[in-house]
Amino acid sequence: MNTVVIGSTGYGGVELIRLLENHPEARIGALVSSSQPREPLRAVYPHLSHMEETLEELDPDRLCEAGEVIFFATPPGVSSRWAPRFAERGKVCIDLSGDFRLTGEAYRRWYGREPAPGDWLERAVYGLSEWYAEQIRSASLISNPGCYPTASLLALIPLLRERAIDPDTIVIDAKSGVSGAGRGLKLNTLFCEVNENLRPYRVDAHQHTPEIERYASEAWGSPVRVTFIPHLVPMNRGILITLTARAAEGWTRRRLEEMYRGIYQAAPFVRIRPENDWPGTKQVQGSNYCDLAVHLDERTGRVIVMSVIDNLVKGAAGQAVQNLNLRMGWDETAGLEGLPLYP
Ligand SMILES: NC(=O)C1=CN([C@@H]2O[C@H](COP(=O)(O)OP(=O)(O)OC[C@H]3O[C@@H](n4cnc5c(N)ncnc54)[C@H](OP(=O)(O)O)[C@@H]3O)[C@@H](O)[C@H]2O)C=CC1
Numbered sequence: 001m002n003t004v005v006i007g008s009t010g011y012g013g014v015e016l017i018r019l020l021e022n023h024p025e026a027r028i029g030a031l032v033s034s035s036q037p038r039e040p041l042r043a044v045y046p047h048l049s050h051m052e053e054t055l056e057e058l059d060p061d062r063l064c065e066a067g068e069v070i071f072f073a074t075p076p077g078v079s080s081r082w083a084p085r086f087a088e089r090g091k092v093c094i095d096l097s098g099d100f101r102l103t104g105e106a107y108r109r110w111y112g113r114e115p116a117p118g119d120w121l122e123r124a125v126y127g128l129s130e131w132y133a134e135q136i137r138s139a140s141l142i143s144n145p146g147c148y149p150t151a152s153l154l155a156l157i158p159l160l161r162e163r164a165i166d167p168d169t170i171v172i173d174a175k176s177g178v179s180g181a182g183r184g185l186k187l188n189t190l191f192c193e194v195n196e197n198l199r200p201y202r203v204d205a206h207q208h209t210p211e212i213e214r215y216a217s218e219a220w221g222s223p224v225r226v227t228f229i230p231h232l233v234p235m236n237r238g239i240l241i242t243l244t245a246r247a248a249e250g251w252t253r254r255r256l257e258e259m260y261r262g263i264y265q266a267a268p269f270v271r272i273r274p275e276n277d278w279p280g281t282k283q284v285q286g287s288n289y290c291d292l293a294v295h296l297d298e299r300t301g302r303v304i305v306m307s308v309i310d311n312l313v314k315g316a317a318g319q320a321v322q323n324l325n326l327r328m329g330w331d332e333t334a335g336l337e338g339l340p341l342y343p
């Protein structure tokens, strides 16, 4: 089955290409670039020198012939314009951007743009694979979660659904590698700004805060607010989030771990770490795993959960392929069996 990648020259796009090239069912039907010459992809990425595919323009008629599934690995404002047009022509769209993750009102406020026209915001299905698999299986437009929300919600949703924490006390400290910011030139991601540096950014102002709150609220059943503090770390890939919240009555560390193990028993990409075995980003690098570790600080009565992912895999392209697999009725792990890259 053929797929199209729009935004193929970015970090999310090229990671999708890596995964699709190793996929047993999916093929690449077309690669789209809005800015590069109509040359083979290797002109942009010499590590793909064996690939013959030439970069194409965004021509809907041609792309509808080229593939059944259209991936958008594009900045905000692109899929909101184009994905509905492909979905209306019967194509399955999988969007890696934030264009379909929020309500129209929240999107205007946090992304500063006009949301997609028509009813596509409501029709889009949130692509957090472990929690929305049933809806994903029949979706026309899958809105892949953000990288920080993926790591955060896989840790947080079980705590809320099982009433294990006080939802007014949630703090998420988050750290991301620089590839999370994409390949485009930006002052803040230049070598001398990032190297030997660790810094918070967009504190209390990050666009993933409303996304985490939206799906946390759904899990809890009424509005939940979180304190979300992202940091930029001088490494290429990886996200570590440390979530803390006050424990509800009656919870022990063992009970918390058993709860996570039960919930994610059938989830092939969520691994629960044993007691005092803290996860690091390198342990999931290049893979679609999310590793979770849970602790109960008995002195303060606070639950502590660590969650690590590779931002470009489970946080973007890997989860997009997992959603493709769910949507097509293939094995959920198809094309995603690769082990983490270590060291
Ligand atoms: N990096 C990450 O870890 C994650 C990223 N995301 C989201 O995925 C999306 C892609 O991110 P990422 O790959 O990192 O970003 P990049 O900046 O690396 O790549 C985005 C690509 O989109 C293309 N593009 C830019 N403008 C347009 C346009 N007007 N029309 C069509 N294509 C355009 C560009 O390619 P060209 O100029 O060749 O068209 C560019 O290479 C973003 O929305 C991002 O927020 C989500 C989760 C994690």
Ligand SMILES: CC(=O)N[C@@H](CCC(=O)OP(=O)(O)O)C(=O)O
Binding pocket: 076, 096, 097, 098, 145, 146, 147, 176, 177, 178, 179, 180, 181, 182, 207, 208, 230, 232
């Ligand atoms: C390190 C870094 O800069 N990460 C990006 C990740 C967010 C992203 O990819 O944007 P979407 O909202 O479109 O998902 C950021 O903090 O904005």
